[in-house]
Amino acid sequence: GENVEQHPSTLSVQEGDSAVIKCTYSDSASNYFPWYKQELGKRPQLIIDIRSNVGEKKDQRIAVTLNKTAKHFSLHITETQPEDSAVYFCAAIQGNAGKSTFGDGTTLTVKP
Amino acid sequence: DAGVIQSPRHEVTEMGQEVTLRCKPISGHDYLFWYRQTMMRGLELLIYFNNNVPIDDSGMPEDRFSAKMPNASFSTLKIQPSEPRDSAVYFCASSLGVRNEQFFGPGTRLTVL
Numbered sequence: 569g570e571n572v573e574q575h576p577s578t579l580s581v582q583e584g585d586s587a588v589i590k591c592t593y594s595d596s597a598s599n600y601f602p603w604y605k606q607e608l609g610k611r612p613q614l615i616i617d618i619r620s621n622v623g624e625k626k627d628q629r630i631a632v633t634l635n636k637t638a639k640h641f642s643l644h645i646t647e648t649q650p651e652d653s654a655v656y657f658c659a660a661i662q663g664n665a666g667k668s669t670f671g672d673g674t675t676l677t678v679k680p
Numbered sequence: 681d682a683g684v685i686q687s688p689r690h691e692v693t694e695m696g697q698e699v700t701l702r703c704k705p706i707s708g709h710d711y712l713f714w715y716r717q718t719m720m721r722g723l724e725l726l727i728y729f730n731n732n733v734p735i736d737d738s739g740m741p742e743d744r745f746s747a748k749m750p751n752a753s754f755s756t757l758k759i760q761p762s763e764p765r766d767s768a769v770y771f772c773a774s775s776l777g778v779r780n781e782q783f784f785g786p787g788t789r790l791t792v793l
Contacts, residue, residue: 569738599779600778600779602781602782610786611771611784611785611786611787612723612771612784613784614781614782617781619779657722657723661778661779663778663779664778665735665736665778666711666728666730666735666736666778667725667728667735667736668713668725668728668782669725670722670723670724670725671722672722673722673723
């Protein structure tokens with residue numbers, strides 16, 4: 569089955585700095601890669617996603633890159649703000665089967 | 681739309697009791713997912729349905745766990761008998777198509793004493 573590894577498990581940055589979270593996956597059948605943000609005590613919510621036919625996608629301060637050959641994808645947050653503090657999860661979805669595998673999460677802390 | 685609805689929001693029960701968690705997906709969504717979240721094991725996919733049919737239940741930890749989706753607007757996750765190690769937050773999520781955003785419900789926090 570699919571295996572998703574996410575690094576780092578914790579990340580602390582100063583407000584205004586950039587943050588990068590990386591994930592690797594094992595199953596070449598995975599073709600959809602969403603990123604979710606989960607604030608304390610709340611539900612995960614999608615912040616950005618990328619499909620396997622695209623190498624990069626950007627939405628304001630957030631960007632995701634995908635390297636299908638190396639089977640890794642990354643989340644980039646620029647100009648971080650305290651409200652970006654949360655747990656971020658990557659996931660790999662097998663498009664035909666629909667099975668979702670999540671990474672273990674990264675706790676991001678943005679210090680004012 | 682009200683989003684994905686889960687009930688109850690909190691459940692405290694004693695070991696050995698039956699627990700039933702409920703989920704109403706977003707109208708029109710054809711995929712429904714059940715997840716369990718714990719500090720130790722993170723976010724685990726338990727089972728998912730497509731058009732009310734279970735597709736993959738390989739994440740269901742034991743025979744004590746069962747899930748049903750009798751129609752497009754309702755699903756249940758049952759644990760019988762419950763054990764303290766089942767204590768976790770259980771999320772239901774739904775999506776339109778498999779390669780699209782999953783919308784999570786607020787979760788059910790289960791505590792088994």
